[in-house]
Amino acid sequence: MSRTEQKAQTRQRIVEASGRGFKRGGFGGIGIDGLAKEAGVTSGAFYVHFSSKEAAFKEAVLSGIDELRAAVERLRATSGAQWVEALVDFYLGYKRVCELGDSCAMQSLIPEVGRAGDHIKAAVQEHMIELAQAIADGLPEGKPEERLERAWALMALLSGGVTLARATSDPGASEAIANAVRRAALQVGLAPAAPAPRGSRIAQVRS
Structure with missing residues (x-):
């Protein structure tokens, strides 16, 4: 393996480890040393790839969003007409109960982006x-x-x-929320939304 390939692999390992660390502790809950330890590298090696914790956070968020997009594309290719239901069930099933470090970036990291700088928001928006x-x-x-x-x-x-x-401590409450969201998500995903009433604020904004 070439040095370039080794460097790329190390960088990817740091990105993945940073994603897990930020998902568990939030941006403020983990530092460079913790991120480096999660990735199995030294703090010096971390700085070879990222100039700051903020730079690693940005890359972790973008990687997480792209991972979800890749999952959507796989489901579209393998599940046919049932892909929306497969996505909804996977997200509200496994991604709801998995260890926080394996949760979805859209759920765990996007709220942190709201407190980030405009350059991160612009990249995440894209x-x-x-x-x-x-x-x-x-x-x-x-x-x-x-x-x-x-x-x-x-x-x-x-x-x-x-x-x-x-955010609930009761598994039954968590399941009830998931079931309610599932029904709403399938309704949105499988059928066009009804137009907003002409007198509504949404309709006024659109017109």
């Missing part, structure tokens, strides 16, 4: 748009702009639903 488009391209029915709108709603429902479910 990757989220690509994710939303990958979802929209696979949704049934509706014009392209309508499918994209439903994709954003589906992303918000799944990530927000898991956030709420993880």
